[in-house]
Amino acid sequence: MTFDDVRHIALAWPEVEDGSSYGAPALKVRKKMLARLKEDGDSLVMPGVPPDERDMLVESQPKVFYFTDHYRDYPTVLIRLSKAKAGVVEPLLRCHWRALASKKAVKDFDAFARL
Template sequence: MTFDDVRKIALSWPEVEDGTSYGTPALKVRKKMLARLKEDGDSLVMPGVPQDERDMLVESQPKAFYFTDHYKDYPIVLIRLSKANRATVEPLLRRQWRALASKKAVGAAE
């Protein structure tokens, strides 16, 4: 996958828009970060992933999922897009979108 693939998925949902975060491309919902491209150009910063789930993802798929010390205390996982596929990324992205989007937007998309 690439960030463009992630963009195509997310921009098909209501209230998602392009933006930037820390100088990198980002996707936002109602001005809140849905996901952003990390400075390495390959990793997706994916908020909304509780630490216990993140630990399980990193353990089960270490080539795709990881985190750095910077993110250890936050509900965030990093996804190496070059090692991930849509079936891995989309459910996490959709769950975060649902958490940020209005109830009306979520209802309209289902």
């Protein structure tokens, strides 16, 4: 995957916008960060992942998921996009999007998805 693949997935959801964070490309929902590209150009910084879930992801797929000491105390996981598949990244993104988006946007999206 690439950040463009992540953009393609997330920009299909309501309230997602291109942005930047710490000088890197980012995706935001109502001005809150959904995800951003890490400075290495290959890793996605994915907030909204509780430490216990992050630990499970890192343990089960260490080539894809990791974190650094900087993120140890934050609910964040790093994803090596070059090693990741859309079927793994998309559900994490969608879960975080649902937490950030307005209730109306989520309700409308769910109603549309059922059609």
